[in-house]
Amino acid sequence: MPTWRKLATRMGLDAATADALERLCEVLVPGSARVGSAAYVEALIERMPDGPREGAIAAVAALGELARGGAGALAERAATPDFQMLRALAIEAYYSDYLAPGRDGPGAWEEIDFRPPGTAALRKDFSFLGLGG
Numbered sequence: 001m002p003t004w005r006k007l008a009t010r011m012g013l014d015a016a017t018a019d020a021l022e023r024l025c026e027v028l029v030p031g032s033a034r035v036g037s038a039a040y041v042e043a044l045i046e047r048m049p050d051g052p053r054e055g056a057i058a059a060v061a062a063l064g065e066l067a068r069g070g071a072g073a074l075a076e077r078a079a080t081p082d083f084q085m086l087r088a089l090a091i092e093a094y095y096s097d098y099l100a101p102g103r104d105g106p107g108a109w110e111e112i113d114f115r116p117p118g119t120a121a122l123r124k125d126f127s128f129l130g131l132g133g
Contacts, residue, residue, distance in 0.1 A: 013042060017057060020064020027067040027074065028090040035107060036100020037093035043129040044089055059086055098126055 013021070021042055025032035032038065045056045059082035066073045077083045097107040109119065 013057075017061055017064070018042070020067070021060045024060060024064040024067045024086060025090045025093065027071055028087050029094045031108065031111060032090055032094050034103070035094060035098060035105070036103045037090055037098065039100040039131055040093035040096075040098045040126070040129060041086070041089045043131055044092075055082075056085065059083075096126075097124055101131055 018038070022033055022038040025037045025041060029037065045053055045060075048056060063074065063077060063083060063086060066077065074083065094108050097109040099105050099107050109115070
């Protein structure tokens with residue numbers, strides 16, 4: 001079982017929702033599956049207040065199912081608040097240069113050749129996610 005799936009199970013996602021989240025992140029931001037963006041997004045969802053968290057999980061289930069058909073299948077939902085929220089979370093996860101525990105990289109910054117001065121000395125801290133690693 002991949003490390004991210006163990007984390008998702010620990011945090012309460014069932015297997016179908018975890019699969020939907022991983023699929024959705026990859027369709028919204030290609031490369032997300034490789035770096036484990038779904039673990040980041042799931043950790044943020046788990047920290048939401050009850051109502052928004054339940055809504056986010058329902059959105060993941062619905063949109064994740066549509067994502068089986070690729071980006072085109074999601075097009076009609078692109079203007080919805082659920083889509084916009086999950087897209088923003090997937091973008092944040094990937095472009096923050098997050099690597100899920102057990103992922104070796106490279107991270108997004110290396111992949112997109114993002115190397116402005118000062119980033120070499122930057123120490124990213126994702127401990128707020130509570131995922132270890």
